[in-house]
Amino acid sequence: MNAAVRAVAQAAFGKGWEVAAVESGYAGLLEGRFRSVDSGALSGWMSRGGTMLGTERSDDFATDEGKSRAVEAAREAGVEGLVVVGGGGSLAGALALDERGLPVAGIPATIDNDVAGTDMSIGVDTALNTAVGIIDRIRDTASSHHRAHVVEVFGRDNGYLAVMSALAGGADAVLTPEFETKPEDIVRLLEESYEGGKPHFVVVVSEGASPTADELCGHINDAGESYAADLTAAGHIQSGGGPTAFDRILAGRLGAAAVKALADGDAGKMMGLQGNVIERVPLEEIVGEDRPLDPGLYELAGELARIPR
Amino acid sequence: MNAAVRAVAQAAFGKGWEVAAVESGYAGLLEGRFRSVDSGALSGWMSRGGTMLGTERSDDFATDEGKSRAVEAAREAGVEGLVVVGGGGSLAGALALDERGLPVAGIPATIDNDVAGTDMSIGVDTALNTAVGIIDRIRDTASSHHRAHVVEVFGRDNGYLAVMSALAGGADAVLTPEFETKPEDIVRLLEESYEGGKPHFVVVVSEGASPTADELCGHINDAGESYAADLTAAGHIQSGGGPTAFDRILAGRLGAAAVKALADGDAGKMMGLQGNVIERVPLEEIVGEDRPLDPGLYELAGELARIPR
Amino acid sequence: MNAAVRAVAQAAFGKGWEVAAVESGYAGLLEGRFRSVDSGALSGWMSRGGTMLGTERSDDFATDEGKSRAVEAAREAGVEGLVVVGGGGSLAGALALDERGLPVAGIPATIDNDVAGTDMSIGVDTALNTAVGIIDRIRDTASSHHRAHVVEVFGRDNGYLAVMSALAGGADAVLTPEFETKPEDIVRLLEESYEGGKPHFVVVVSEGASPTADELCGHINDAGESYAADLTAAGHIQSGGGPTAFDRILAGRLGAAAVKALADGDAGKMMGLQGNVIERVPLEEIVGEDRPLDPGLYELAGELARIPR
Amino acid sequence: MNAAVRAVAQAAFGKGWEVAAVESGYAGLLEGRFRSVDSGALSGWMSRGGTMLGTERSDDFATDEGKSRAVEAAREAGVEGLVVVGGGGSLAGALALDERGLPVAGIPATIDNDVAGTDMSIGVDTALNTAVGIIDRIRDTASSHHRAHVVEVFGRDNGYLAVMSALAGGADAVLTPEFETKPEDIVRLLEESYEGGKPHFVVVVSEGASPTADELCGHINDAGESYAADLTAAGHIQSGGGPTAFDRILAGRLGAAAVKALADGDAGKMMGLQGNVIERVPLEEIVGEDRPLDPGLYELAGELARIPR
The missing domain is CATH 3.40.50.460 (Phosphofructokinase domain)
Structure with missing residues (x-):
């Protein structure tokens, strides 16, 4: 995920934007825990495993009232657009914020690869x-x-x-x-x-x-x-562990695409890898949806295992 | 490449075929250096780097006469179909053999990723x-x-x-x-x-x-x-080095596809990854062709590097 | 352990000896499962994890009669000296064979590092x-x-x-x-x-x-x-996993020392790392003994952990 | 080296000392670039490769006058003792500072393993x-x-x-x-x-x-x-690269020993690994000395290589 945060920041700097990172996910958003990010702050993020911004469950954010307060907190801090990096639950939160008027772009990141609308999530x-x-x-x-x-x-x-x-x-x-x-x-x-x-x-x-x-x-x-x-x-x-080349590149592509979507005024979308291209998928199409398992790969695993090795 | 050889063998066993591995590439084919492969022979191939069958340049095979002799050598050994795993030069040889009447399926494997007709070659x-x-x-x-x-x-x-x-x-x-x-x-x-x-x-x-x-x-x-x-x-x-998960899975998919193509009587094709699917690409369409570099990725590298990190 | 087997073979070739490897430990010894080893057979052993010769529990070998039969089996196969690579149980077996007249040298190999008489066992x-x-x-x-x-x-x-x-x-x-x-x-x-x-x-x-x-x-x-x-x-x-440099070097040193001990007619000893030197430790001194844990290291772990990091 | 800095800090906290890290080596010392270190600042240092404090050549420090100024800079900053982590050149600088009245303890760290008085330097x-x-x-x-x-x-x-x-x-x-x-x-x-x-x-x-x-x-x-x-x-x-377990443990042992030496008022010593114990070696005995190569290991490399593998 760190590589995605870095890519979002780099792409946003390229547009002349100011960038702040939110610590500890939606819990931190509610509490206004923003960390200002400049060009020097991201040194070494590319190769680090885990989530350097931290994560935390938030019971407050789970409520309607909490979500509205989060939008207010963001506005008060001068946030004009938000990029959410996470799995199904985080992206559902992203949709809720977008529906409440805060422009949001989503980036799928979960090792379970269960987010619909993308072939691969970051971390898989x-x-x-x-x-x-x-x-x-x-x-x-x-x-x-x-x-x-x-x-x-x-x-x-x-x-x-x-x-x-x-x-x-x-x-x-x-x-x-x-x-x-x-x-x-x-x-x-x-x-x-x-x-x-x-x-x-x-x-x-x-x-x-x-x-x-x-x-x-x-x-x-x-x-x-x-x-x-x-x-x-x-x-x-x-x-844990340092990210592979594929994950770093995927993070770079999705991060740059998320910034571009916000710059285009095309909020409420998740950036998804489909074949070789990055598509903007409406968050409402993927929230609550399952990503089906390709039966061909399951069969191939059986075919290649069938004969003793 | 070892993972591809293993996948070809496993898929071929699944069809009830007998399998032999050719040592040292076309040089070994000319000299009839076949190694019989049974279900026990491939233990551990999945995780090994390099090329356990070896490779060797062959000046003989480079001639027309050499290619014809290679087809004869294969026929004498009872070979009914050949899977060639390699880069552009190897696949050009595969096309030449197929044109001389030996049914061949190609699998792209080179770390340069310069083979046309596939998004990724094994090893990249x-x-x-x-x-x-x-x-x-x-x-x-x-x-x-x-x-x-x-x-x-x-x-x-x-x-x-x-x-x-x-x-x-x-x-x-x-x-x-x-x-x-x-x-x-x-x-x-x-x-x-x-x-x-x-x-x-x-x-x-x-x-x-x-x-x-x-x-x-x-x-x-x-x-x-x-x-x-x-x-x-x-x-x-x-x-060198042990192959990544992606390369092992790609090898498995391409290897199984190559056996299926030969079983279908659809020789003279290279198995190529295009988006998420494996396509059969005519060898004559990819031999001598360049694989263009995606300018979007080049630009992205510049975009993410522009600001000091 | 593979690196130790390779080192023993290399050092033995250096003395002009013939070398055979015993498959599956004492079970294989009882059944006479010897694999002739020549200079080409060990290619790649250095970097392989696990035990390529296999291991197997042997209830037969656990008996007195089994141990005597193992010595006979070795003699019938022309074995003049045996190097045993393993943990406490294997080294106890080594002592029993040596006492029954088969010259044996021991090499400690166990990830538990519980063999007495050596600072480090192979694999730790x-x-x-x-x-x-x-x-x-x-x-x-x-x-x-x-x-x-x-x-x-x-x-x-x-x-x-x-x-x-x-x-x-x-x-x-x-x-x-x-x-x-x-x-x-x-x-x-x-x-x-x-x-x-x-x-x-x-x-x-x-x-x-x-x-x-x-x-x-x-x-x-x-x-x-x-x-x-x-x-x-x-x-x-x-x-599992490929061995570290330290383990490969330790295996090389202990393997060469074991061959030297047998060549010197100094059987019944385990090769042990003590400080920077390899010592020959009588097997009877280490079998059944515990290797004490250095309390200084335990205290150091506490000292460096005491303050939150 | 990061693991050594962390160990020094942890051990010093254990003695109730305040700790500051000097950035960019002797150049930073001359310029008074101290970074205050508390218990939270060292999170993650253990597993990082390279030198997070940075290094820099200093022509100023190379002069007698520069060394005296460095001692003054340290005193002005309230430094009562200094731990120097580095190779032969850094340890020569440590001796010079100690001779000028600043209590110094040395820790050998260089991948060349050419520091006398220790079997292993950190990083090797x-x-x-x-x-x-x-x-x-x-x-x-x-x-x-x-x-x-x-x-x-x-x-x-x-x-x-x-x-x-x-x-x-x-x-x-x-x-x-x-x-x-x-x-x-x-x-x-x-x-x-x-x-x-x-x-x-x-x-x-x-x-x-x-x-x-x-x-x-x-x-x-x-x-x-x-x-x-x-x-x-x-x-x-x-x-580069994340440190091995051995290097982290060696760093921990030498770092704790350096703090203990300073606490004992036993300055001017380098902490050296000799066999299994950490010894305090006078810096004047090791500065300018070569660490001889063990000819036995050289011969062993030849012995194990002699026969084709």
Whole structure:
């Protein structure tokens, strides 16, 4: 996200605008926590992981009255336009502010890749590479027969990160919220895999899948005394780390596009990557919408995993 | 490339085909150096950098007679279809073999991203992340006034890798073969940058640019006694290293698509990523063609660099 | 471990010896699974994580009769000397084989760093860097008040990895098996830390500590409704990955020393790093012994953590 | 170095001291550029590469008069003790300040590992791992016969980094300032290596070696038309990047020791790692001294490289 903030600031400087960063998200907006940003303040932001501006839940902002107060706070501070960088919840807030008269441009940023209207959100490529690094390391470990390594990755209700991790990590199976998998099929696959001479067996499970990673481990452990499952929850490891080149470039493109949209008086839009171009997507079209998982990628993960490796 | 070979093999196993890998490229094809590949042989290929099958220049294959002999060698070995993974030169060879009656499918793989008909070739994302890692490290080093760090990256006649490295690395300037830059403008930018209080100045230069990285360093060093330029040639560091998630997934998609094209009897095509879909592009349309650099990305790199960081 | 196997082979070739690698540890030794190793076979071993020879538990080898059969199997295969690379259990096996007349040299390799007689075992530095990378990433994630990140690292009964991870990761607290910590003290530290304005709070817990990482999370979550604890178990992520320079060099030094010890007829010894030199330590002195944790390092971790960062 | 500054500050806070950081080294000291450091100011320093305080050459400080003025500047600012983190030149400056009455403690930090009185300086382990990563990547690249990859690493007059990089990178040869190597011997080794079937040949050359990396490439290229040498200068890539666990821990230990030495009234000493303990070494014993290269490690690099890999 830091790279997106930097790009927004650079593009805004290019238009001769003054720039302030809001600390701690909508909570900070309500409290008027603006940090003035000049050309020197962003040194090193490009390569930093996490969110240097901080984030904080705000119960106040969740109310109608809170949202109106946020618009007032922004106006009092002289804010003429706001760029919101975040996931579905943040973009819903952005829409609410825009509807209340504050010109807003949205930039999708979430490792779950569950924001509609864009092929990729900022942070997904970094999280994906981290998850794949974890799978690689787990597969490196000394393996023994009839042991399954179950890796749980983020994604909320969206299996994107799980499917892509499985594809890139060469996993033997993947469980997502979108497609049903019976645990007994995984146990059978594990059995066949070791009979086929494979030295390891890795299943990637999306956090929203059913069975969950935990439940799948239980099924495997119960399947017979010669079976054992190791659970690794990638958890917050996925959210940190320096951003990949793709994420930095995406942040740069979306950030510059957001400033251009505000300059054009075209507020209330989210900048979305669609194929190779950046499109302005009305926030009202994407708020509350799900981003569907491409079934072709799910099938490909199965196709490339089908034969023991 | 290893991930592409693995994907081709997995997809071919899925069709019940027998698979052999050709060692050392066309040189190995001429000499009949086939390595039989079964399901166990590819363990670990996913995460390995470089080219495990090796590459070798072949003067023999460069002749018409050599190409005809290669087709014969393939037929004698019972080869019914060939998947060629490589850059422009390799794909030109693939077209020649296909024209001589050996069904061939092509997969673009080169870190220069100069193959027409595809948005990305396998290897580009990995090389890009390596180049950005190099830029990050160079910017970390203790900086002193009026010193410019010049980083030369690969790309042959194509500035893609340079522009994307500059964008992702937050470079202050980028020189490519496609756009002219006067060295005195770089010196002036360097001057302004340090007067603006920036602690470092990084220029990315594509290997095909004019002035070259070497020449640019000369210009900077000659510009006055208070100027100094450090040259870092990323060179072969860019070509190695474990592949990123994007490259592994692209390899998986292109590899499976190549097998499907051969299975459909649709030979003579290169699999290309266009937007989000894999297209079959006639080899004759892309051989000898240049892949143009998106001027929007070049301009964006300039826009985000304009203001000192 | 692969780097150690490579070093042993290289040093043995230097003495003109023939070399065979035993697959799957003592299980493979009993079954005579020797893999002949020549100079070309080890290409690329240096940089590979995990154990390319595999490991396997052997119930047979656990018996006296099994150990005698292993010595016979080795002799029948013409083995004149054996180098065992592994942790405490493997080195106990090595001693048993040596006592039964097979000359053995031991090399300590375990990420737990719990082998006596050596400052460092092979694998510790790599695991430590992985654990620190995990802590860095977790600290990068957006933080909110009164939330504690609890990271569980390996180490069995030894707190070395936990203390060193905490020191290098800049953790706020560390729990080890060797030193008692009351969970209420951690809760109080967490409270003070956020009152002091720190944006994150990270505790490293050794797997053998009491309270365990799980129990500590429970304590924190029970401490009040404004508290929450996130558990990240580094688990098998720590065991994989390409080895660090230190581990490769240590492997090279210990491997060469083991071959030299066998060549000198000085069997029954483990090669140990003590300060800057490699010593030959009698296996009987280290088998069953614990490696004590340096209390100075534990205190230093506390000293550097005491003040909010 | 950032980790060392953080450790000094943490340890000093522990003694109830006030802490200020000097920007841009001795140049900043002369100009009184002190930055007050409190407990919140050091967040994130642990994991940052480079030198966040900056460095700058100072011609003024090089004079006797300049050194006296620096002591005055420190006194005026209320400085009662100074910790200097740096290489040989910085530590010579530290001795001069101490002799002029300002209590100083020294901490060795240089990637060249050429400071006497300590086994390791801060930064060496990080630079070593970077150099090894470069060698790994270069070896990954497609190789062809009779091509030598020559990698130049830092080290000034000290071959430590070259020898350790060669050992850890599995290089085929290493050239250092301390030991003479004839270029024709390298050419012969290259020849033998490819005749022995090795797919690549890597030579590590210390920047102070004779022949230099450049000269060696010339020799190889002149040796016959079938030979070619690729030069990769690791250069400033080595100086940046996030610090390894070892470097962070060493920084923590040396930083705490420096504060303790000042608290004990034992100024004029450099903190040195000797074996496993931190010793206080009189600055006058190490200034101007060379740190000898361990010939055993040089021989080991040769022993492990002797046989083709």
